[in-house]
Amino acid sequence: MSELKLGLPKGSLEQATIDLFKKSGWKITGSSRSYFPTVDDETLRCSLVRPQEMSRYVESGTLDAGVTGKDWTLENASDVVVVAEMVYSKVSFRPTRWVLAAPHDSPIKKLEDLKGKRVATEMVNFTKRYFAERNIPVEVEFSWGATEAKAAEGLVDAIVEVTETGTTIRAHGLRIIADLMESCPQLIANKKAWEDPWKRAKIEQIKLLLQGALSAEAKVGIKLNVAAVDLDKIVQLIPSITAPTIATLYQSAALKGVKWYSVESVIAENIVRDLIPKLIQNGAVGIIEYPLNKII
Numbered sequence: 023m024s025e026l027k028l029g030l031p032k033g034s035l036e037q038a039t040i041d042l043f044k045k046s047g048w049k050i051t052g053s054s055r056s057y058f059p060t061v062d063d064e065t066l067r068c069s070l071v072r073p074q075e076m077s078r079y080v081e082s083g084t085l086d087a088g089v090t091g092k093d094w095t096l097e098n099a100s101d102v103v104v105v106a107e108m109v110y111s112k113v114s115f116r117p118t119r120w121v122l123a124a125p126h127d128s129p130i131k132k133l134e135d136l137k138g139k140r141v142a143t144e145m146v147n148f149t150k151r152y153f154a155e156r157n158i159p160v161e162v163e164f165s166w167g168a169t170e171a172k173a174a175e176g177l178v179d180a181i182v183e184v185t186e187t188g189t190t191i192r193a194h195g196l197r198i199i200a201d202l203m204e205s206c207p208q209l210i211a212n213k214k215a216w217e218d219p220w221k222r223a224k225i226e227q228i229k230l231l232l233q234g235a236l237s238a239e240a241k242v243g244i245k246l247n248v249a250a251v252d253l254d255k256i257v258q259l260i261p262s263i264t265a266p267t268i269a270t271l272y273q274s275a276a277l278k279g280v281k282w283y284s285v286e287s288v289i290a291e292n293i294v295r296d297l298i299p300k301l302i303q304n305g306a307v308g309i310i311e312y313p314l315n316k317i318i
Contacts, residue, residue, distance in 0.1 A: 025067055026215075026224045029079060029088030032057070032070040035207060038110055039089055045238070045315050046231035065224065074144075077102055077210060086215035087225050093120060093184070093205035097148045103211040106229045108236055110207060115239055116186070117204040120145060123196040124180040125173055133200055136160050136180060142172045143182035152202055170194035234316035241317065242291045245310045247271065250281040252305030259300055262287040288317065 030039055030050070040050045040059075050068060052059030057070045071079060076090035077100035092107065109117055122141075124130040130139070137158055142165040143149045153160045165172060165181070173181045174194045184205070185191055188198055209229055215221040248256045253268070260266050266287040285306075289297070294311055301309060 024220045024224075025065055026221055027067050027069070027084070027086045028228075029069050029071040029076050029085040029090070030059070031073045031076065031089055031091075031207070033072060035073065035089075035091070036070065039207070042108075042110065042232060042235055045235035046228075047316075074098075080210050080212050083212050083214060085212065086221055087209065087211040087228070089207055089209055091118075091205050092208050093118075093145060093148070093203065095208060095210060096203075097145050099147065100210075101213070103213055103216045105209040105211050105216075105225055106233060108207045108209065108232060110236060110239075115236070117206045118184050118186050119201050120148070120182060120184050120203045120205060121188070121191070121198045122180055122182055122200045122202055123170075123173065123191050123198050125176075126195055126197050128179070130180055130199060133158060139179035141180050141182060142169055142178040144169065145182055148203070149182045170196060230318065231316060234318040237317040238314040240291050241288055241314055242294060243286065243288055243312045243314055244294065244297075245284065245286045245308075245312070246301060246306040247308040248283055248285055248306050250283065253283050253285075255304045256285055256301060256306055259297065259304060260285065260287045261289050261293070288314065 030036065043050050048066070049062045050059050059068050059070065061068050069085065071085070071088065073090040073094050076088045077095045077098045079085045080088045080102050081100045087105070095102065095104070109115055122133070130136060133156060136153070137160070140161045140163065141149060142163050144165055146162050146164050149162045163178070169181045169183050170191060171194060172178045173196055180199070182202060183191065191198060209225070209232065211225050216225070244260070246256070257266055257268070266285050269284045271282040271284055298309060
């Protein structure tokens with residue numbers, strides 16, 4: 023039987039990625055001590071790999087495909103196929119940012135002020151390329167962690183660090199000088215695996231269902247009944263991807279001589295609380311709201 027070797031990100035993206043696969047149709051389980059979780063698909067073999075190393079293992083063919091950050095694919099200059107970009111993170115559904123930050127009382131106000139200065143980061147190769155492309159000579163050193171503290175304590179002049187909201191950076195007494203890059207998870211594939219018809223079809227299946235699950239995020243389905251006389255008012259109130267689905271209720275003319283319709287649509291979850299009272303005021307009854315796993 024054919025098998026696809028799939029890498030999942032170990033660390034901050036791990037649970038969010040496993041949850042996304044669950045919504046997509048794959049149940050992945052394992053213990054905190056195991057790097058080889060089980061999956062309810064006998065054609066998949068999963069491994070947990072640090073995002074920083076994922077593209078290297080995919081490029082070498084140790085893995086056929088994997089999920090990792092765009093940042094680490096760029097950092098390692100990996101020769102892989104980028105199958106899809108997927109916007110989600112450990113706390114939100116927006117890209118993360120790699121930023122340049124310095125202490126609040128630092129004289130550094132712009133990129134050019136770093137000429138001849140020292141910068142600490144985990145993204146050494148990217149940072150060197152970024153400043154070299156702008157002809158700004160800087161000394162870039164690798165940071166094993168606690169990068170914000172290095173700038174706060176004066177061990178380096180500035181840092182290049184990843185953030186979602188900037189809260190941790192500000193908490194360490196730093197200010198953001200510039201945004202250098204946005205990053206989001208990517209589904210990447212080994213080039214030889216991508217050329218294999220069975221493996222490519224499996225990777226594309228994963229891509230399709232993951233993107234479908236992300237499309238359904240923060241959206242719900244809504245269904246209601248409405249009399250013919252109020253139908254147009256209700257349809258005008260309900261947003262939808264294309265147009266609401268409208269169907270005649272079975273033997274609806276027998277309901278007190280009034281023709282009734284069923285109306286169904288997909289809408290953003292955050293507008294439901296305002297929409298439902300308006301629907302009721304305009305004649306809707308039997309309103310049902312339900313969660314969605316995928317929109318494809």
